[in-house]
Amino acid sequence: MxxxxxxxxxxxxxxxxxxxxxxxxxxxxxxAGTVAGVxxxxxxxxxxxxxxxxAVPQLLIEKIDAEGGFD
Numbered sequence: 001m002x003x004x005x006x007x008x009x010x011x012x013x014x015x016x017x018x019x020x021x022x023x024x025x026x027x028x029x030x031x032a033g034t035v036a037g038v039x040x041x042x043x044x045x046x047x048x049x050x051x052x053x054x055a056v057p058q059l060l061i062e063k064i065d066a067e068g069g070f071d
Contacts, residue, residue: 005035028057039063 009015016036024030028050047061
C-alpha cells in the first residue's frame with residue numbers, strides 16, 4: 001500500500017524531517033530514516049544489521065549520496 005504525501009508536505013523541510021519510515025526484515029535488521037533523507041537519530045540508516053553474536057545493532061550503511069549526472 002503506497003503512502004502518498006501532498007505537495008504541501010513534501011515542500012516543507014520541517015514536515016519531511018518529522019515524518020519517519022522503518023522497514024524491518026524480521027531477523028533484527030532494519031532500515032530507517034526520514035522522508036527528507038536527513039538522519040535525525042543515531043540508528044537511522046539504510047542497512048542496520050543485528051548479528052547473532054552481538055546484542056547491539058550495527059549500522060553498516062548510513063546513506064548514499066548521488067553525485068554527478070548521467071551523460
